[in-house]
Amino acid sequence: MGATMFHRHITHLIARYVQGQLGPAQRAQVVNHVRACARCREALAREERIAADLRREMPCIGQPHPGQMARVWAGVWADIQTPRQPTGPRRSSWVPGLGMALAALLMIALALPLLAQSGMRAEAAPFEPGSNLVRGTASPTPGSTDEALASAAGSVSARTLPQATVALVPAVGASPVPMPASTLVPDAPTDAADW
Amino acid sequence: MTKIEPRSQAPAERIANDPDLPELIARCQAGDQSAFATLYERYAPALYRLAYSVLLVEQDAEDVLQESLVYAFRNLNRYDPARGAFRTWLYTITISRCRNARRRKWLPTITLGHLLSLGVEPPTPATESPEVRAAWQELRASLAQALHTLSPRLREAVALRYGQGLTYREMAEIMGCPQKTAESRVRLAHEQLRKAMSAADQAALEELWSI
Numbered sequence: 311m312g313a314t315m316f317h318r319h320i321t322h323l324i325a326r327y328v329q330g331q332l333g334p335a336q337r338a339q340v341v342n343h344v345r346a347c348a349r350c351r352e353a354l355a356r357e358e359r360i361a362a363d364l365r366r367e368m369p370c371i372g373q374p375h376p377g378q379m380a381r382v383w384a385g386v387w388a389d390i391q392t393p394r395q396p397t398g399p400r401r402s403s404w405v406p407g408l409g410m411a412l413a414a415l416l417m418i419a420l421a422l423p424l425l426a427q428s429g430m431r432a433e434a435a436p437f438e439p440g441s442n443l444v445r446g447t448a449s450p451t452p453g454s455t456d457e458a459l460a461s462a463a464g465s466v467s468a469r470t471l472p473q474a475t476v477a478l479v480p481a482v483g484a485s486p487v488p489m490p491a492s493t494l495v496p497d498a499p500t501d502a503a504d505w
Numbered sequence: 506m507t508k509i510e511p512r513s514q515a516p517a518e519r520i521a522n523d524p525d526l527p528e529l530i531a532r533c534q535a536g537d538q539s540a541f542a543t544l545y546e547r548y549a550p551a552l553y554r555l556a557y558s559v560l561l562v563e564q565d566a567e568d569v570l571q572e573s574l575v576y577a578f579r580n581l582n583r584y585d586p587a588r589g590a591f592r593t594w595l596y597t598i599t600i601s602r603c604r605n606a607r608r609r610k611w612l613p614t615i616t617l618g619h620l621l622s623l624g625v626e627p628p629t630p631a632t633e634s635p636e637v638r639a640a641w642q643e644l645r646a647s648l649a650q651a652l653h654t655l656s657p658r659l660r661e662a663v664a665l666r667y668g669q670g671l672t673y674r675e676m677a678e679i680m681g682c683p684q685k686t687a688e689s690r691v692r693l694a695h696e697q698l699r700k701a702m703s704a705a706d707q708a709a710l711e712e713l714w715s716i
Contacts, residue, residue, distance in 0.1 A: 325695050367644070
């Protein structure tokens with residue numbers, strides 16, 4: 311039992327012990343252990359010395375000198391006597407400008423791809439009333455879609471449509487921007503817009 | 506001109522006991538300059554030490570002190586005694602301004618000599634022997650150097666805990682984090698400081714403690 315206790319070092323508790331962050335049971339565990347374990351006792355002593363040094367030295371770091379305090383007081387008093395906007399000058403002068411610039415950049419970043427896409431679509435697939443009719447009836451029931459496809463395609467039956475066309479309908483619905491068949495399905499027939 | 510509070514008279518307990526604070530605040534709100542001056546004398550040195558311990562640059566600490574006190578003096582009506590001590594409110598403002606200062610400016614590397622000559626006054630009594638004074642000086646230099654290796658958040662924790670003698674609860678309120686986080690930051694800082702101090706410094710420390 312004693313040997314087990316000795317080997318189970320309490321180094322992980324030492325910092326918390328010194329900082330006063332342990333409960334009564336764990337504090338007792340540390341106290342009892344260091345009585346028997348020289349290694350942990352040494353570690354505890356080292357930790358306590360550093361804590362003592364910090365307590366002693368930290369309050370001495372940054373001691374102001376009289377000239378400094380007088381200088382800052384002059385600034386403080388001059389400042390509080392001057393009526394001013396609730397927000398500081400530095401913040402009010404550049405933050406809104408930065409915000410607007412970021413918003414403009416974001417809008418450009420979003421708009422550029424859309425513009426580029428619409429340009430590509432315009433070149434690849436000019437406006438066709440028939441193709442719009444097919445897309446407009448894509449979401450209702452399969453029966454009505456079939457009817458629309460059949461009426462748009464004339465003699466071509468929906469059941470005999472190429473596989474690529476069947477895949478096109480959900481793809482069109484999923485995209486925020488209506489995409490022409492030629493840009494979505496590279497293998498689709500080039501005359502798909504005529505349906 | 507402002508009277509500077511001697512270091513020995515500025516423990517946290519003295520600052521915490523402010524029986525005349527409500528009256529001082531009321532006088533400030535009425536525009537009484539002497540009341541502002543009294544508050545300044547009472548709190549500015551501790552706030553400066555806090556800002557300096559976190560930023561480690563004299564000019565930045567002065568700027569932060571001025572910004573913090575101007576904000577506090579202009580917004581005295583926002584201080585709610587039910588929510589905490591006045592000094593805790595001031596420390597919260599100061600820490601927030603320190604963080605802003607860090608964001609605004611990439612902190613320059615400063616030499617240890619600069620750090621020591623600016624902010625650290627030798628606290629060793631004149632009665633100590635030259636050897637002991639030299640040893641403490643060495644230790645102080647080592648600690649100051651080690652402080653510089655801490656991250657800003659850990660330095661805040663050390664400055665509040667050891668520099669200002671605050672409780673973990675107060676620290677958590679000021680740093681805007683749970684109490685457990687404040688505790689672990691102090692612990693981590695401790696660990697890093699111990700590692701940052703070289704073996705030679707450790708030996709000097711041992712020697713010093715044996716004197």
